Amino acid sequence: MTGILGIYAFDERWRIASFGRYGLLALQHRGQENAGLVTLGKAFQECRGQGWVEDAISEERIRELRGHICVGQVSPNEVPEEYIQPLMLRGSKPLAFTLDGRILRIEGYRWNEELGYEDNILKALSEHMEGEKDALEGLKSFMARCRGGFSFVALLSDGTMLAGRDPLGVKPLALGKIGFDAAVVASETCATDTIGERMPVSPAENIEPGELRVFTPLSARSEGLFKGCSRRAFCAFEYVYLARPDSYVNDIPVYGIRKAIGEILFREAPAEADVVIGVPETAIPFAYSYAYKSGLPVEKGFEQTGRRVRSAIKPTQFERLKGVQLKLNVISEAVKGRRIVLIDDSVVRGNTLANIVYLMKEKGAKEIHVRIGSPPITSPCPFGTEVPPEDELIGRHLSEERIAEVVGADSFHYLTLGGLCEAIGLPRDSLCLGCFTGIYPEV
Amino acid sequence: MKVLLVGNAAREHAIAETLTLSQRSVRLFCIGELANPGIIRLCQKTGGEFFRGDINDPEFVAKKADSISPDFVFVGPEEPNFHGIPDTLEDRGIPCIGAKRAVAEIEMSKASMRDLQWEYRMPGRLWYKKFRSFEEAVPYIKEYAESIALKPARQAGGKGVKVIEDFQVYLQEEKRELKFDHAKTIVDFMRAYDDVEYKLLIEERVWGPEYTLQCFTDGRCVKPMPAVQDNKHSFEGDLGPESGGMGSIACGPNLKVAVDSEESILTMEEYRASVEIVERMIDAIQRKTGERYHGVVAGQMMLTSVWGPTIIEMYSRFGDPEAVNVLPILKNDLVDVCEAIIDERLNTVKLEFEDRATVVKAAAPEGYPERRDLAKGHPVFLDEEAVSRLGVRYYWASVDARPGEPPRTGGSRIAEFLGIGSSIAEASDLAEGAFAHIELKDAWRIFHRKDIGTMKTLERRIRLARLARDIYTYKARKGVLGKRLIWIPGKGLMEAG
Numbered sequence: 012m013t014g015i016l017g018i019y020a021f022d023e024r025w026r027i028a029s030f031g032r033y034g035l036l037a038l039q040h041r042g043q044e045n046a047g048l049v050t051l052g053k054a055f056q057e058c059r060g061q062g063w064v065e066d067a068i069s070e071e072r073i074r075e076l077r078g079h080i081c082v083g084q085v086s087p088n089e090v091p092e093e094y095i096q097p098l099m100l101r102g103s104k105p106l107a108f109t110l111d112g113r114i115l116r117i118e119g120y121r122w123n124e125e126l127g128y129e130d131n132i133l134k135a136l137s138e139h140m141e142g143e144k145d146a147l148e149g150l151k152s153f154m155a156r157c158r159g160g161f162s163f164v165a166l167l168s169d170g171t172m173l174a175g176r177d178p179l180g181v182k183p184l185a186l187g188k189i190g191f192d193a194a195v196v197a198s199e200t201c202a203t204d205t206i207g208e209r210m211p212v213s214p215a216e217n218i219e220p221g222e223l224r225v226f227t228p229l230s231a232r233s234e235g236l237f238k239g240c241s242r243r244a245f246c247a248f249e250y251v252y253l254a255r256p257d258s259y260v261n262d263i264p265v266y267g268i269r270k271a272i273g274e275i276l277f278r279e280a281p282a283e284a285d286v287v288i289g290v291p292e293t294a295i296p297f298a299y300s301y302a303y304k305s306g307l308p309v310e311k312g313f314e315q316t317g318r319r320v321r322s323a324i325k326p327t328q329f330e331r332l333k334g335v336q337l338k339l340n341v342i343s344e345a346v347k348g349r350r351i352v353l354i355d356d357s358v359v360r361g362n363t364l365a366n367i368v369y370l371m372k373e374k375g376a377k378e379i380h381v382r383i384g385s386p387p388i389t390s391p392c393p394f395g396t397e398v399p400p401e402d403e404l405i406g407r408h409l410s411e412e413r414i415a416e417v418v419g420a421d422s423f424h425y426l427t428l429g430g431l432c433e434a435i436g437l438p439r440d441s442l443c444l445g446c447f448t449g450i451y452p453e454v
Numbered sequence: 455m456k457v458l459l460v461g462n463a464a465r466e467h468a469i470a471e472t473l474t475l476s477q478r479s480v481r482l483f484c485i486g487e488l489a490n491p492g493i494i495r496l497c498q499k500t501g502g503e504f505f506r507g508d509i510n511d512p513e514f515v516a517k518k519a520d521s522i523s524p525d526f527v528f529v530g531p532e533e534p535n536f537h538g539i540p541d542t543l544e545d546r547g548i549p550c551i552g553a554k555r556a557v558a559e560i561e562m563s564k565a566s567m568r569d570l571q572w573e574y575r576m577p578g579r580l581w582y583k584k585f586r587s588f589e590e591a592v593p594y595i596k597e598y599a600e601s602i603a604l605k606p607a608r609q610a611g612g613k614g615v616k617v618i619e620d621f622q623v624y625l626q627e628e629k630r631e632l633k634f635d636h637a638k639t640i641v642d643f644m645r646a647y648d649d650v651e652y653k654l655l656i657e658e659r660v661w662g663p664e665y666t667l668q669c670f671t672d673g674r675c676v677k678p679m680p681a682v683q684d685n686k687h688s689f690e691g692d693l694g695p696e697s698g699g700m701g702s703i704a705c706g707p708n709l710k711v712a713v714d715s716e717e718s719i720l721t722m723e724e725y726r727a728s729v730e731i732v733e734r735m736i737d738a739i740q741r742k743t744g745e746r747y748h749g750v751v752a753g754q755m756m757l758t759s760v761w762g763p764t765i766i767e768m769y770s771r772f773g774d775p776e777a778v779n780v781l782p783i784l785k786n787d788l789v790d791v792c793e794a795i796i797d798e799r800l801n802t803v804k805l806e807f808e809d810r811a812t813v814v815k816a817a818a819p820e821g822y823p824e825r826r827d828l829a830k831g832h833p834v835f836l837d838e839e840a841v842s843r844l845g846v847r848y849y850w851a852s853v854d855a856r857p858g859e860p861p862r863t864g865g866s867r868i869a870e871f872l873g874i875g876s877s878i879a880e881a882s883d884l885a886e887g888a889f890a891h892i893e894l895k896d897a898w899r900i901f902h903r904k905d906i907g908t909m910k911t912l913e914r915r916i917r918l919a920r921l922a923r924d925i926y927t928y929k930a931r932k933g934v935l936g937k938r939l940i941w942i943p944g945k946g947l948m949e950a951g
Binding site: 021022024025026027029030033186188189190191192194205206208216228229230231232233 | 616617618619622624625627628631632635636687688689690691692693694695696820821824825828899901
């Protein structure tokens, strides 16, 4: 995952940098390791840095960034400063480029194992562009050579912005607007909510798999980028965990799916208990609807210290545990002497969950019945969502009973794969369920 | 009989077509600034003639009219009204379908129109402020951070209107900067017009589905046509600069989804309320000026959460492309209607339209609407036969025909295509087919909006209407329709509206 953003004002008088910064802030949940923003007026201006959006792109710097077009991103991947996206291609056809997901191969390009991922992409892109007359046509034909699961936004120095998705639609991308003056493309619609118009009908719409949107000073149009794409492979994990609940992903409301997951989780695994508690933040809607269906009360079980951190996507074990421990101080009064249904969105290694269960029991919880709003994660993601090596994945190796013992719970249940597909409401063959099944769509 | 038409856009092509379909065997004459090949053909076919010239020059138009001595003149666009063409013609005893200068004020001066609405306490009056200069507007823009529409205070072909939503305090600085910049741009550009006192209008920003209610009027009664929904923004998804209109839809009086559908953008009640607003506007301007209104009037309206049916602007003529939605399905003989207007017995006419869905889509050269310099002068190829074979009707717009040469783009829309069907979606699909048969021979790009009239767009508009309706009906129930109640800490409750 990564959160990508592009804003295109048709009126050149707009100063767009601040819109870019707040748009990225709305995508912060998709990546908290680094952030970058490139604006274009008369020339490219760049700003990138490590850490949160507010630190990496300071308000002072925003005042210096001119231009009515911008592209930016937030990433959960630790990279040295020079690889923080948007990547810049210098040379005769300069461009800024940012991507969510992963390009797995480039037709006709031999991957250089000596170089890192970013350098390979830049090398292939620069070689391709050198042979092209027109920058727009060049970038289009380059993207058409790329295979993988990705969404991208690119900005050419002549003021043309391109945004598109791979033909499977693994990674999300939505189009919104700021009034009538500017188009917004973003990984999620919540970015448009934050900087766009308050038209009560969501102005954001889906960019379809394989579709390319081109914005020029004189036009905004949709084109097909890949030929013959009918198969879909929408990332199911977006709905479980990655996306914000106020977003629409592929035109489907994430919140609705999260509520359905809670309902189905109750149907699949009811529990004798006194109270339902969700692990903040992602699992809260699961807990609401589990509680509603079960007739049990739902309560706030935790209070957080410090900033809202997405602990699961932190790169190191230390950072993850620190995140959980600071985020999840158990409220004694909510758990003392009670039988608890504890709901979380997913389990990767199990050690943060074990920590939570321990903290709750320490504060006097009588029983803890863990319910997980997704199936066991058993396999890596080839499309760039960070999943640890297979030998670290608890769900790949242990049964539900064993996991209950390991984390110290009285019972433990994963949402079934069927339950997940039912909650999303799409046929199984239009989803990428690779992290749960090890079966990946062919790119 | 002889009829002289003034104007040369797609709207006038549709008027010309409808006039020549009359049982009264019309010889059509036309004065236009560019040679519209469609209108020229109709003139030739009926034994009339097309003249090129300045349609806003009363002397020139009157001289031509004198030489033709037509039974009446039909004025298509608004600028000739603002230049008193109907007044000049009627002074010479030539009856005219076209608003005289005094009553055309409701379109020409957006400030006067709002003044009138407030003076007569009409429903749908938006809050506004008018300014003579940029300096006058500065303190206001500085003090109030609000969502506003900045408009030139005079009708200027739809140019210069900008809506700036200003809710997010964290983006206020950038928005204020642009408000200043745009206010200045408007005042600068309005220097070209010396016929209005006020240059800049700032109005409260409203939201909701827009629609145009076109009516015939003889000054005694108002005969409404089906409501039409235009799409002003240049690019798909309502993005990009405001254009003259990229396409429009209509079905039944109240924008139904299909002929036999219960679903519609407006309720019949809202349609009737809109008609009443236009009636009151005509009544007010006649009382104010003592002049009769003969011709076409249109309310360019919006179903807002503040008022329900609300006037955004008035037209002293047909809308373009909206004319193309209604004229081809008019059951009456247009010449009969015109004569009834001239004789002020329009109340005896029962205006009828075929119960069909109509969708108009405009083809525009890239560069339109902001860079007309780039959009101009490209040779057009339209396979008229192929389009006709599809069952699509086409109306030439801003092109200039020359003998023995392909017509060249004039910088605005090239042509408008009309699909007629039993549902909006069907009519839209039909019109869409025409775009395979039009191109610019120098390979300059043509663009149009595929999304006009699709079910997806329709559903969105219906949803928007419902939201606006929920709020304005709530306000009506509470007795605060059109009112703004503001609690100012330390000052107390302020009521505006």
